[in-house]
Amino acid sequence: MAMQKVYEALRWLGRQCLPLRCLVCDDPGQEGLDLCAACHADLPWNDHACPLCALPLPVDEPAAACGACLRAPPRQVGATATFVYAPPIDQLVLRFKFHQDLAAGRLLSQLMLQAVPEMAPAPLLPMPLHGRRLRERGYDQARELARPLAKELGVPLWTGLCRSRATVAQSTLDAEARRQNLRGAFAVRATPPPRLTLVDDVMTTGATLDAAVRALRRSGLQQATLWVCARAP
Ligand SMILES: [Zn+2]
Ligand SMILES: [Zn+2]
Structure with a gap:
């Protein structure tokens, strides 16, 4: 400390x-x-997207729930991604995540604050890293992003969620293997507040965030929203 x-x-x-x-x-x-x-x-602002999963939508389509969310409504009630995961945001995220470039993280966090989601501010939950990954990297990128957001918005950080085991990188797996990989990946070690906003750097399929929301809902969370820096198209 x-x-x-x-x-x-x-x-x-x-x-x-x-x-x-x-x-x-x-x-x-x-x-x-x-x-x-x-x-x-x-900058590739993600300002025309599905309000439930933040998927970027074609400009000629209305900014309403996407096909996937209509077929199977997600567990969260809303999602905002500040950017589409595209240049130069992708490079900034990689530098922040894998090359110890904390200045890139600070910039991303400042940019997220330039487009605060309309959803009511709730305590922010940075998506946790597994302890081993944290030790390897030396810092937790979601927490680095979320801490200045919470400070600026005057909401608390809630850190009662942890990784109960390390998971394989989701990008290497197919859909079924992803679900298996995430089974029991999270543990909730405190009673969550009624509402939380989960914060992460990148949302790809949303499976990891969904697994976190599912674990939190089982522990009493009533309403989850997502706020990520970048959404893969
Ligand atoms: Zn959607
Ligand atoms: Zn420049």
Whole structure:
């Protein structure tokens, strides 16, 4: 805990001393962001999407529930993805996730705050990493994203969900194997509040988030919403 405080103080100090730099093209940043105005204007905002699963929709279709959500309504009551998982957001996410680039994480979090979802703010639950992954990586990307969001919105972080075992990367599996992989993957170790907003970096099929919501619902959660940085199209 003390080390965390030291890191935070060093990061704060670093931000005061270093000029803002666009993390995409290296031009000077603007308006408190490590992003230039031109790159900001080109961001792939996900502003036309299914309100239930955040799937980006074609512009000529209404922004209503997508076919998949109509056939099988999801467990969450709403989902927002700030961006489509496309350049340059995909690169920023990868740098943040696998290359210790915490500046990229900070930028993504600041951008998420530029389009706060309309759904009522509820306590935020950062999707947990398994303890072993956390030790390998040294930080938990969902928590790094969610902490400034909670602070800025004045809502608590709720961290009563944990990974009960490490799962294989979902991207390597087919649909049935994904479901098997996630069975019993989460444990709820405190009574959840009635409403929670689950926060994660990327949503692909949504199977992992769904497994988390299912575990929480079993423990008494009444209403879940999702807020992710980027949604795979
Ligand atoms: Zn730029
Ligand atoms: Zn949908």
